[in-house]
Amino acid sequence: MKREDWLLLFLDLPLTDDGRVRVVDPLRIQKGLFYFAQEAGMGLPSESLYGFEPYLYGPCSFDIYHDLDSLVDKGLVQRFQIEGQNWPYYGLTHGGREVTKGLRDTAEARLLEALTEIRTRVMSLSFLDLLRKVYREHGSYAVNSIIKP
Amino acid sequence: MTLILALTCPQGIVLASDSASTAETFIQETHLVTKKIFQLDDRILAAGSGTDCVTSAVRSRLEELAKANQLRGNSLKEIQARVAKGAHEAAKAARDLWLPPLGDEKRDPPVSEFVVCGYHVENPWVLEIHRNGTVAPREKEGFTAIGSGDTFAYFSVANWRRWGIKMDKLDHAALVAFSLLDDAIHAAPRWLRGPVQIWMMTKPISTSAAPKIEELSKAKIDALETTYATWRTAQIDSLPGLFDAQPAPAISVPQQT
DSSP, X not given: OOHHHHHHHHHOOOOOTTSOEEEBOXXXXXXXXXXXXXXXXXXXXXXXXXXXXXXXXXXXXXXHHHHHHHHHHTTSEEEEEOTTOSSEEEEEOHHHHHHHHHHHHHSOHXXXXXXXXXXXXXXXXXXXXXXXXXXXXXXXXXXXXXOOO | OOOEEEEEETTEEEEEEOOEEEEEOSSOEEEEEOOOEEEEETTEEEEEXXXXXXXXXXXXXXXHHHHTTTTOSSOHHHHHHHHXXXXXXXXXXXXXXXXXXXXXXXXXXXXXXXXXXXXXXXXXXXXXXXXXXXXXXXXXXXXXXXXXXXXXXXXHHHHHHHTTOOOOSHHHHHHHHXXXXXXXXXXXXXXXXXXXXXXXXXXXXXXXXOOEEXXXXXXHHHHXXXXXXXXXXHHHHTOTTTSOOOOOSXXXXXXXX
16 A cells, blocks of 8 residues: 555545535644554554644644645546635545545555544544644644644 | 735745636636746746746746856845846836837836745845836745735735744645645635746755755645645644534545436
C-alpha cells in the first residue's frame, strides 16, 4: 500500500442515506493522516506513510496537498468549494470509490480499523478541540503554530 | 485589475500577486491566468501590472540588463536608476508600438507599474516604479502594493498593523501576503483571480552570498490556504456572539453522475 492509498481510504466515507458524498476539510485530512502515521503506522515502510513537519497550523505534510491534486487529476477525488466556507473540501468520486473497494481487500485489517477509528475521532471534534488535542499530545509539532488553542 | 505586493521582514522579502489577465476582444473578455512575478538574477525579483504587451516588454528589457550585468555593482542607487530608466523607456516604447499616437496627440504615461526588490550586500531593497517613471523606495515601510487593486492591500495592512500583527518570520510574511490577496480576490472576483502566486527571498547568510529565492509550489500555497482558513475559523469559533458557528465537519455534497 502506498501513502496515497491510505489518503483515498481516509476519504472513503459512506454516502449519506440520500446518496450524498461526505467531504472532508484539509485540516482534518492532515491531522487524521498524522495520527495514522504516529499511532498505527509503526513498522510500515516509509513509502506507505506521509512525513510531517511543524508548520503554521501544527503537523503538516506538503505531500498530502500534492497527492490530493494528483488524485483530483486522475478523477478519483473531487475538490469542492462550498459557499461560505474558508477552505475547499475533498471527497471521493464514483471512480475513487471503485478504487477503494479494491484497496480494502488488500489492506491489513488492523490498519483499516485504526484508520476508521482515527477518522471518526478527528471528524467528531470541533476545530479548536482537535487542534488542542494534537498540540497537547504532540507538542513538538506545535512549535511553529500561529494558533495557541 | 491587478494586485501585487511586497512585504519585508527580518528574515527576508515576500513578493506576491494575483493571476488575473484579461484580453478584451470586440465581443467578449477572455480571462487568462498569467505569471506576474519574474526573477531577474540571483538577487533580484520583479513584478509588473498593466497591459500585457507593456509588462512583457519591460520584463524583456530588465532581463537584458540583468544578462549584461547592469544590475550588479557597488552602488545600489545606480542599479535602481538603471532599473527605473530601463522599465520606463521599455514601457513607453511598447505603448507607442502597440498603440501608435494619433497625429501630435499629447500622450499619457503608459498604464504600468512595477515593483523590483532584492538584496544588495545584506540589505533588502524594494523599489516601486510608477507609470511616469518616478520611483519610491519602500524597504523602510516594509510594505508596498501596486496595481488597480492596491487599495485592498493598503487597507488590510493598516488594519493588521493597528492590531499589532507580528511578521518576524518569512513564513508569517507569506501568510499575511496570502491573506491580503485571498481577501482581495474574494472581494473583487470579477477582476482579481487566483491562484495566489508567492515568491520568498531569504536574507543572505553573508555579504558575499546570494539570498535563497523560492517560488512557492502549489502544495505550499495550498498549505497557506489551510493556515489562513485555520486563522479565520479560530476567530469565528471564539466569537459566537458575532458569527454563526462553523458547521460540523460532516458536510455532504450531491454525488457526481
